[in-house]
Amino acid sequence: MRFGFAAFVLALWYFIALTLGGLFLAPPHVIVSRLGQSIASGEFMQYLGPTAFILAVGAGLGVAVGVPFGLLIGRIRPLYWVTEAPINIFYTTPLVALIPFLLVIVGFNYQSKIVIVFLFTVLPVVINTASGVRTVDHDLVELSRSFCAKEWTVWRDVIVPGSLPAIMTGLRIGLIHALVGAVLADFYAGASGFGYLIILYSNRFDITGALGPVFVLAAAGAAVAALLKTAQRRLSPWQGEQ
Amino acid sequence: MTRVTDRIRTPSRVSRPGGRRGRANQQQLLWWSGLLIVPVIWQLYSMVADSTLIVGPIEVAEAAVEMAVDGELLQAAGQSGLVFLTGIAAGTAVGLAIGILVGRFRTMDVMLDPYISALFATPLVAVVPILIVALGFGFGAKVVIVAMFAFFPVAINTAAGVRGIPREFDELARSFCSSELQAWRDILVPGALPYIVTGLRLAVGRSLIAVVVAEFSTAVTGLGFLILRYSRRFDMAESLVPVVLLMLTGFVFYTLLKRVEARLAPWILRTSE
């Protein structure tokens, strides 16, 4: 059934592509072969590199800052209440709107791209980590305290394992956001990277060429989501299916 | 597909007797001071920083008044608002219908779920330039982009909500000679409503992003265009006005829908016991 439908989708795609004359939507094999050419010519790697770089640094920083900060504000109540409003406001802001501002302040360069990816990643990580810590059963914390556990043992035995599922959720959402941030950074903050490749092709009205990188990004997003889902299940088997 | 949400639930703690009032007041105080800290620091920094590019909240507010009197802010906000509302309405409507179909019919689920789940994780912004090439710079193209962003969270959460409705209500409906559409109205939509609202809340955030991206990419109308125009002229205060407006919009919608969500299904607490 699933494969039958996949075949149907493919057939429909070919049908649309062929009736529209391939201007807007090329048949899949053409897109794949164009992608192949792009890889063979080295163009693909040339544009992938910068994006991978800003992703690695920006998202890495986002996680490195977001998890400890989330743990901290999750554990210390006054800190949580002070930070709740600003964090929520920034979280609900369409961060894209800040990009032109960042470009003026930071510059039309790598640094601003990294800042963009960082901002996209860090907020969901912080929010989920903090609420994970806050959901950890208070009774368990009290129990450890009653055994005269030190603060750091409470962290090791109760708080970190208890909030792990939430942290993983935060990482999943954060990394998917990071991907979005990287594409947007490429769009607006400097003529490099995968997102810029899409723009280049689009500006030449070459939709077939532009769809190649889009597919790669889609695959990356799906892979990140699937990978972290699996990791989450492995790391916290007591959680069951969520 | 399970429910997608942007954060895990924090259960409201049972407050301990004694000092409840005091604690609540203290929380309120901290919350409000947190809200004020950011603009205050920002203002102080802008006064210390020796650069015309760093503008403080006061300058932004002045610029806002000027732009409001001028009428250009209202015009841009109207343009963006129309795209936003039309797009999110269209995306939600389609998302609801598809979500109910996927949640209700096994065959639909098997056929569509892999695509919906995969596309939800895709950075859809990557498609925006292509869509603009294909559909043009007009209102229609922007609405399609926004609707596409709104569609996925609504569809996924609706499907998860519908799946969670006990099958026995189906029999109840049938035994009273309910038609399929009546069952949607009486059972599927109300039963999935808490999930649908979560989906809608996520859709609001994504749609705002979509509006801005679409306006950046087409660069002729709306708040996004205002941001671009002023920042290119290095008029930082003016360029931040639409940004703040967008922030407020996002925050207000988010808070409102969060409230609705919390209030919506009092029976859930009981029936899950």
Next chain:
Amino acid sequence: MANVDIKDLSKHFGSLGVFDDINLHVDDNEFVSILGPSGCGKTTLLRIVAGIEDTTAGSVIVAGEESRKPRPDTALVFQNFRLLPWRTVEDNVAYGLRLRGRSKAEARSLAQPYVMMVGLAGREKKYPYQLSGGMQQRVGLARALAVQPDILLMDEPFGALDAQTRELMQDELLRIWSADRKTVMFVTHSIDEAIVLSDRVVVMQSDPGRIVEHIPVPFDRPRDAAAMRADPRFTTLRAEMWALLRQEPLSSDMTHRATGE
């Protein structure tokens, strides 16, 4: 004529035969109880009459027509209430009326007398989770009565209630039924309940599910449940049914349940 005529009815789930060749006629305005051990197919039989389960062989004629799908002149009261959790009491009672094209306000006002009838006046705006089990079951009953069915199908409607509430509900049902007589098929595990309520008790046995006896209940109406229980005829009927149910190789669990309260 609101009668039910079941002829040579068989039902199998795959290789599992629930029952074969069931024959049962329920007259217009007759109150028939179906009494039998767990798993003998009572629920299945009722669901077939309600039109939400299909048959393997044989026929079910409801009010002169072959029953294939749910009909507007029958209403089913479920064993486990099945109230819509997101609707208030009055809107749950009005559910069937809404489905018949009434507006919300109209359906509510038509439902009101039934809310009163089951003794829930003043609780119209409550949600099911705010009600006790007995109250929830009464909402289910009112919901079925509100569509004014000619035939009422009830599947162990009081099975989930405690003994005391159960007797109160029996009295209530007796009262409602004598005010507005309908054809009733009433499934139960409880011998006492069957005798108190019905004109006739149909006793079933299992493996395979079958009807072993039709026992008329000779008490006049209106009835007084307490007086009936004190009557020697009641004891005789009770013993007779008990003997029929006992002929089965019963597990201790079933014995317990079949004796009722």
